[in-house]
Amino acid sequence: MEAGDRVANLLGHLNPVYMPEGGLRAAPTSASSSKKPKVAVLGAAGGIGQPLALLLKGSNLVGELSLYDIVGTEGVAADLSHIDSSVKVSSATGADKLGEALYDCDLVVIPAGVPRKPGMTRDDLFNINAGIVANLCAGIAKYCPGAWVAIISNPVNSTVPIAAEVFKKAGTYDPRKLLGVTKLDVLRANTFVAEAIGKAPESVSVPVIGGHAGVTILPLLSQTTPRVEVSADKAKALTERIQDAGTEVVKAKAGKGSATLSMAYAAAKFAESCLLALQGQSVVECAYVESHLTDLPFFASQVRLGRSGVEEYLPLGSFNELETKNFGALKSELRGSIQKGVDFVHKS
Structure with missing residues (x-):
């Protein structure tokens, strides 16, 4: 199967989500539900986030692609919105808009953070990205606790345990749905x-x-x-x-x-x-x-x-x-x- 065809085969419907006004919205009982999933990319303006968003925009199985970053998100969304696929693209920028990006999401993919550079130690990377992942996961726990979470942000060996502890504190931890992307x-x-x-x-x-x-x-x-x-x-x-x-x-x-x-x-x-x-x-x-x-x-x-x-x-x-x-x-x-x-x- 060609890469483009594989990407076009992405996605089906997912799990319960948190509604800001309170309570959980029940997920459809069948994967054949007509509602296509909302997928969030946190760190969408970054070096991984942009090509990842492009690949997901090419999927005819995604209902909405929610892009979030601290800067530059609108430009990425505008660029992707010109592509002739039916995937709706939305964007949110800044910490005060995180809830907007996550609301009603089914799958959250997190490439946010800084990449490794020459001379950078694992401690250097950890000191920057640990807080970013913890803050984003606190938002997930609040706005879409039923979502699957796929963590890319390095060091994955530490950021996945960070996410788990944040979710435990919030009472939303489901180990089956927290996945480090290797x-x-x-x-x-x-x-x-x-x-x-x-x-x-x-x-x-x-x-x-x-x-x-x-x-x-x-x-x-x-x-x-x-x-x-x-x-x-x-x-x-x-x-x-x-x-x-x-x-x-x-x-x-x-x-x-x-x-x-x-x-x-x-x-x-x-x-x-x-x-x-x-x-x-x-x-x-x-x-x-x-x-x-x-x-x-x-x-x-x-x-x-x-x-x-x-x-x-x-x-x-x-x-x-x-x-x-x-x-x-x-x-x-x-x-x-x-x-x-x-x-x-x-x-x-």
Whole structure:
């Protein structure tokens, strides 16, 4: 299926939403409801937000595309509104308009925040983006607590736990509907492995587990479909390239950008999976979610999505020697990132 066709297949109807005047509006009982979903992109004027909004505007399954940012939102909306698709585009700018952007939303995608730049540490990124994500999630809890929330803002290893704690405080937390988007790691793994074995990327599927930063990203090359045989040295090189792929893009853009286009594409594909599941289809995706598969409270793995969100956690399967070693290494790093997110909310 062509990329344009895939994007055109996005979205079905979703869940209850908060009405500002009070109470919950009941969601339609059938996915065949004629009402098309309202999808919000928070951070819509940014490097990821703009191409993501473009892809969603091209979907004939979206009813309304709600764009929100602190500046520049109207220009993005005006630009997109000239595209000849039936998707209604609305915009809201500034903190006082967040409720307007979120009201009646079914799916909220959050690419808001600053991208990683050369020389920027994870602490630098966290210190800026943590507060942004916490504030946006407080708005979601108030105006559309039944919505699915897909978080792109880095560091995802910490921002998803931040979102969870904000929702818990508000009494709206549903772990099945809070998803950290690690889809780009999967796309990179598929692409790099396909290049190495001389196959088309569309024909390769590599599970990627763990987290969404550096050593916490663990591609399970031994579980690739179709099965591939590469040397131990090649597997190590491929794993390291997948883990460092974000830095590869930052360097290639000479410090003037990060992985915005590929991330937007990955986010659109992930949204498609979520929304097809909401239509009643069984969809398997890798996502960073609250999980019981390990002793870590959050973990990225293959999950089965359905109408209620995450409905099944697929087994991790067996690891080879390299994967076992890397799995042990990632746990300490990921545990610290999770705790950092939790502590941020409770110390704020």
